Amino acid sequence: MEQKKNISRIFIGFAILFLIVILLENLSSFIPGLPQVFQPTSPLFTVLKKAAVYSLVAVSMNLLNGFTGLFSLGQAGFMLLGAYTYAILMVPSDQKEQVYYLFGGCAFNFSLLDMFGGIFGKTGVGGAISMIISCLIALILAGAVAGFFAYLIGIPVLRLKSDYLAIATLGFAEILRAIFQWQKLGKITNGANMIKGFPTFSSFNITNASGATILRLSTFVPFLVSSVCILIIVLLINSSYGRAFKSIRDDEIAAEAMGISLFKHKMLSFVISSFFAGVGGALFAMYVANAQAKAFTSVMTYEILLIVVIGGVGSVSGSVIATFLYVACSEWWLRFLDSEQYIGGFKVPLLRNGFRMVVFSVVIMVIVLFFSQGIMGGNEINIGAFLKKISSKSERKR
Amino acid sequence: MEYVISVLLSGISVGGQYALIAIGYTLVYGILRLINFAHGDVFMVAGLLGIYLTATMPVYVSIPLVILITVFLGFIIERAAYRPLRSAPRMSVMISAIGVSYLLQNTATYVTGGQPMTYPVIPFLSSTVNVAGTQTKWVVILTPILVLVLVYALNMLINKTKVGMAMRAVSKDFETSRLMGIRINAIISVTFVIGSALAAVGSVLFFTNYPAITPMAGAMPGLKAFVAAVFGGIGSIPGAVIGAFIIGICETIIKGLPSAWDVSVFSDAFTFALLIVILIFKPQGLFGEAATDKV
Numbered sequence: 001m002e003q004k005k006n007i008s009r010i011f012i013g014f015a016i017l018f019l020i021v022i023l024l025e026n027l028s029s030f031i032p033g034l035p036q037v038f039q040p041t042s043p044l045f046t047v048l049k050k051a052a053v054y055s056l057v058a059v060s061m062n063l064l065n066g067f068t069g070l071f072s073l074g075q076a077g078f079m080l081l082g083a084y085t086y087a088i089l090m091v092p093s094d095q096k097e098q099v100y101y102l103f104g105g106c107a108f109n110f111s112l113l114d115m116f117g118g119i120f121g122k123t124g125v126g127g128a129i130s131m132i133i134s135c136l137i138a139l140i141l142a143g144a145v146a147g148f149f150a151y152l153i154g155i156p157v158l159r160l161k162s163d164y165l166a167i168a169t170l171g172f173a174e175i176l177r178a179i180f181q182w183q184k185l186g187k188i189t190n191g192a193n194m195i196k197g198f199p200t201f202s203s204f205n206i207t208n209a210s211g212a213t214i215l216r217l218s219t220f221v222p223f224l225v226s227s228v229c230i231l232i233i234v235l236l237i238n239s240s241y242g243r244a245f246k247s248i249r250d251d252e253i254a255a256e257a258m259g260i261s262l263f264k265h266k267m268l269s270f271v272i273s274s275f276f277a278g279v280g281g282a283l284f285a286m287y288v289a290n291a292q293a294k295a296f297t298s299v300m301t302y303e304i305l306l307i308v309v310i311g312g313v314g315s316v317s318g319s320v321i322a323t324f325l326y327v328a329c330s331e332w333w334l335r336f337l338d339s340e341q342y343i344g345g346f347k348v349p350l351l352r353n354g355f356r357m358v359v360f361s362v363v364i365m366v367i368v369l370f371f372s373q374g375i376m377g378g379n380e381i382n383i384g385a386f387l388k389k390i391s392s393k394s395e396r397k398r
Numbered sequence: 399m400e401y402v403i404s405v406l407l408s409g410i411s412v413g414g415q416y417a418l419i420a421i422g423y424t425l426v427y428g429i430l431r432l433i434n435f436a437h438g439d440v441f442m443v444a445g446l447l448g449i450y451l452t453a454t455m456p457v458y459v460s461i462p463l464v465i466l467i468t469v470f471l472g473f474i475i476e477r478a479a480y481r482p483l484r485s486a487p488r489m490s491v492m493i494s495a496i497g498v499s500y501l502l503q504n505t506a507t508y509v510t511g512g513q514p515m516t517y518p519v520i521p522f523l524s525s526t527v528n529v530a531g532t533q534t535k536w537v538v539i540l541t542p543i544l545v546l547v548l549v550y551a552l553n554m555l556i557n558k559t560k561v562g563m564a565m566r567a568v569s570k571d572f573e574t575s576r577l578m579g580i581r582i583n584a585i586i587s588v589t590f591v592i593g594s595a596l597a598a599v600g601s602v603l604f605f606t607n608y609p610a611i612t613p614m615a616g617a618m619p620g621l622k623a624f625v626a627a628v629f630g631g632i633g634s635i636p637g638a639v640i641g642a643f644i645i646g647i648c649e650t651i652i653k654g655l656p657s658a659w660d661v662s663v664f665s666d667a668f669t670f671a672l673l674i675v676i677l678i679f680k681p682q683g684l685f686g687e688a689a690t691d692k693v
Contacts, residue, residue, distance in 0.1 A: 071489055156678045162488060163433050167624065168677055171670030174621075178667035183660050298617070300502075302496050309493050354508035361501040368497045369482055372490055 009388060014227055021048070021223050025216045043332040047324075049201060052222035052333065053283040055323035058307045059230050059316050060276035065305070066314035067237055067271040069249030071166045073301050074153070075277050077173025080296035081149055082142035082278030084180060084189060087291035089138045090198035099197050100190055107187035112138050112200065124380030128206075131199060139225065139282050146278025147271045149176075154270045158263060170298055176230050180293040194292035201286050222283055229276050234316055236272065245269050249314075306364050312372050325375075330360060404532040404648065405654040407539075411607065413646025414541035418600030419623035420630075420638040421552065422593025428569040428633030429589050433497040436475055438620015439502035439595055444468040444601035445517065445611045446506060452518040461520075465598040472594025473587055481583065486686060499617070506613035523606045537606045542643075544603070548596065548598035549639050556635070559587060569633060618666060622649075627672040631686025640684065645669055 025045060037044050057075060064070050089112045091099055096106040134214035153252045157168045183191045201218040208214050236242055244265050247255040256262050285291040311322030337356040341348045367374065399440035419441055426434045447467055451460035479498045483491045523537040567575040576582050604619065605611055623645050626645045630637025652665045676683065 028619060052661075065489075071492070158673065160677055160681070163492060164628075164677055164681070166492070167433060167621075167628070168674050170619075170621070171625075174670050175667040178663045182663050185520065204546050298621075302500060306500065313489075352508075352511075354504065354512060358501070358506035360507045361497065361504045365479065365494075365497045365501055368490070368494050369479065372483075372486065 006388075013386075014231075017227075018220060018223060020058075022215075022217065022220050029213070029216075040216060043193065043335075047328045047331050049222050049287050051324040051327040052219075052226045053280060053287050054304065054307065054327055055320045056226040056229050056283065057277055057280035058304050058311065058319040058323050059233055060273045060280060061304050062271040062308050062311075062316060062319045063233055063237065063245075063276075064269055065308060066312075066319075067242065068245040068266065069251060069252075070158070070266060070270065071162050072169040072270070073166045073298065073305065074150075074169030074173045074274075075304055076296040076298060076300040077169075077176040078146040078150060078274040078277035079281030079284060079300070080173070080176055080180060080293060081146040082281030083144040083285035083291040083296070084195070084293075084387050085145040085278070086282035087198050087285050088188065088193040089141060090134065091195060092197065095197040099195055100187065102193060103186040103190065105187070105293050131203065131220045135199060139279050141391065142282035143275040143278040146281065147275035150271045150274030151267065158270060170301070173296070173298065173301065177293050177296060189293070192293065194290040196290040198291075199286070200289045225279070225283060229279055230316065230320070233272075233276060237316070241265070241268065269272045306368075309372075309374055310364065310367050310395035312378060313374065314378040315374070315376035315380055317381040318374055320380075321375055321381075330356070333376045334360060400532045401532065401654070403529070404534065404671055405650050407529065407532070408607075409647035409650035410643065411538040411541040411603075411646075412650055413643035414497060414625050415544040415600050415604040416619065416623045417545050417639040417642035418596045418603070419550070420626040420642045421549070421596050421635055422629040423620075423624045424630070424632055424635060424671055425565075425593050425636040426587045427627065429565065429586060430480070430491070432480065432491050432495065432592075433622070433624060436498035436502060437478075437490070437597060438477075438595065438616040438618075438623070439499045439506075440468060440472055440475070440616070441597040441601050441604075441620060443471060443502055444594075444598040444610065444617025445605045446510065446515065448602055448605065449515050449517060449611065452520070457520055457583065461602060462556075464602065465595055468598035468601075469591050469594045472590040472597075476587060476590040480657065481586075503613045503617070510613065512613070514612045516610055517605040517608065520602070520606055523603070535607065537603055541603050544599070546637065548599070549635060552592070552635060554625065555592075561585070568681050583666060622666075622669050625669050628673060628683055631677050631683030633683040634683070637685035648672070 024038070025040065028040060030035050036042055057079060061072075061075050066070050088108060090109075091106075091111060091113075093109060093111050096109065096111075100106045111152050112134035113130065116134045117127070120130040120133075122124035122130065153169070153172050157165060157172070160168055179185070180189045182189075183193045185191070189195075201221050204217045204221045205213045206215040206217065237245070244255070244260045247258065247260060248262060248265055252262060281296070284295075288295070307322050307326050308319055310326060311318030313318070334356045337351055337359055338353050339351065341351050413448065422437050422440075426432060426437070446466055447464045448460070451463055454460075455463075475498055479494045480491055483494055521690060523535065523540065525536055526533050527536050527539060528534075529539065554562075556565060564575070564580045565588070567578065568582055568585050569582055572582065593647060605615075608615075622645055626641035627638040628641075629645065630639070630641030648668060649665045652668055653662050656662055
């Protein structure tokens with residue numbers, strides 16, 4: 001009974017969150033004359049979108065590094081697979097000629113968007129349905145491709161121990177990046193050029209017949225997808241599989257002695273984590289509105305790893321909080337460090353392009369060295385319990 | 399034929415440059431069991447120091463100074479970022495190494511403004527020489543010789559001196575060597591000093607051959623040098639050197655293949671493929687000792 005209540009509270013919590021997000025991004029169209037922060041072009045929404053995408057990738061990495069104890073650095077590679085799968089499947093046929101002009105068209109003349117567009121129609125409500133269904137299928141396929149490759153890679157690699165595993169997965173990510181940049185595959189991957197023209201987050205904004213936006217959903221969509229995925233990961237972590245993962249992390253030998261098949265569970269964790277990294281990669285492609293192998297370097301993996309560490313290795317809510325803080329700092333709050341600032345007549349020294357990242361990495365080093373627990377340590381914020389506390393407090397007031 | 403010779407020559411020289419970095423990795427890994435991700439970036443910083451210092455002073459002053467400052471940098475990094483985590487899990491130390499690498503890259507971007515910097519012409523190294531009918535730079539000829547001399551010296555240091563004996567002891571067993579009265583921290587500092595000095599020498603040779611240094615220029619050579627160290631058997635210096643030469647030669651051969659095949663994208667990927675093959679079939683590397691895990 002109590003558990004059921006808790007679950008319903010969690011759902012209410014998420015519903016409130018989504019409502020707030022939708023309200024926030026549509027505020028400017030209801031109330032004119034709001035400060036710049038609430039305009040659709042404000043960095044606030046860039047941060048929210050990017051952080052929603054990154055938080056999914058961070059949580060998927062945490063599943064592997066924090067909960068199963070497998071130190072893998074292949075996340076960018078799986079994101080790349082997801083991003084390309086999504087992009088290739090979703091570019092409409094009539095745009096392929098233009099996107100692949102360097103290679104004289106695409107060898108893969110199929111688009112999920114067109115397929116469902118043919119069934120439900122391309123405009124109006126039918127267009128919306130076909131967009132949602134094709135996007136959903138493309139996201140799932142993006143994850144599936146990443147998961148499948150993770151399975152193939154996992155067979156040899158998962159036998160390796162800690163740092164060897166790290167460097168081998170890093171190597172695989174680099175190999176994947178090289179393959180996708182190979183000009184010979186240009187008819188499918190567009191070589192080293194970017195693939196664009198597929199639906200992005202802003203394609204989900206509802207427009208009226210004349211093209212004016214009625215309801216913005218471009219921030220809500222990544223929030224929804226990431227929340228659902230993170231919820232699935234949390235359910236997995238709390239299941240018996242999750243307990244097996246944690247026991248492998250804490251002591252491999254003891255876990256094996258208790259009858260947990262090491263390889264099977266490591267593989268499971270690796271494939272699932274890569275699946276969600278693939279979905280995250282597809283979301284990332286939607287966020288930047290293009291897919292290009294050059295973006296998915298090891299630096300991206302390091303960035304996500306540092307987010308996980310800041311949030312606390314082994315804490316899902318920590319990863320999410322850390323992602324929002326990290327992205328907000330790097331994209332918005334610390335931007336002022338990159339340009340010259342004056343306090344009165346005094347020119348603040350050192351401020352110039354690139355200083356933001358220096359400050360940022362110093363902060364990260366301080367966290368890594370002195371606060372190795374991160375924000376949350378291994379603890380979680382329980383939304384259900386949190387809401388219960390609030391509701392019981394308000395009851396007491398009455 | 400001339401083409402083959404020139405490819406081989408540059409392969410050997412690239413291999414030599416990787417070898418100088420790989421020694422740093424293998425020494426540190428042998429003692430601390432840590433992949434020092436920041437080592438490649440120390441190498442890059444040494445390259446940048448070379449540019450800034452040579453701009454203001456003559457070469458015979460600036461290059462020793464580059465080596466000195468790089469050594470100091472390596473020493474400081476170990477002191478500040480790795481020593482506090484001595485008793486922490488291995489994963490935290492590796493994350494700290496990644497953090498240091500991030501810091502060095504970002505600082506380099508800040509200082510250079512993100513622009514690629516051109517390495518200065520060092521009088522003797524950059525002048526050309528004629529070998530078997532192919533024009534090449536002196537640095538290409540000099541690198542393997544210098545590497546062999548340095549490796550010989552290092553081998554003497556490790557096998558014949560007291561410090562070397564202590565280093566071997568620490569890499570065998572941390573705790574026991576501490577009980578035997580070896581000052582572990584001092585030995586680890588010495589390791590980082592040697593590694594950084596070799597990386598600095600490597601950077602002078604490496605960047606003389608390359609048009610420009612970017613803040614990311616150290617990451618890839620660093621990773622390749624690490625692969626070389628694994629390939630040769632981690633902890634073994636001759637192994638690291640041979641591994642580095644093999645990787646350097648293979649890489650230049652792949653880059654030198656006919657451009658119609660368009661395989662030069664794979665010059666980096668090949669190194670990692672090699673790493674994975676080695677890890678699967680002979681995880682201890684060519685010359686490494688097989689380690690047994692105690693339960």
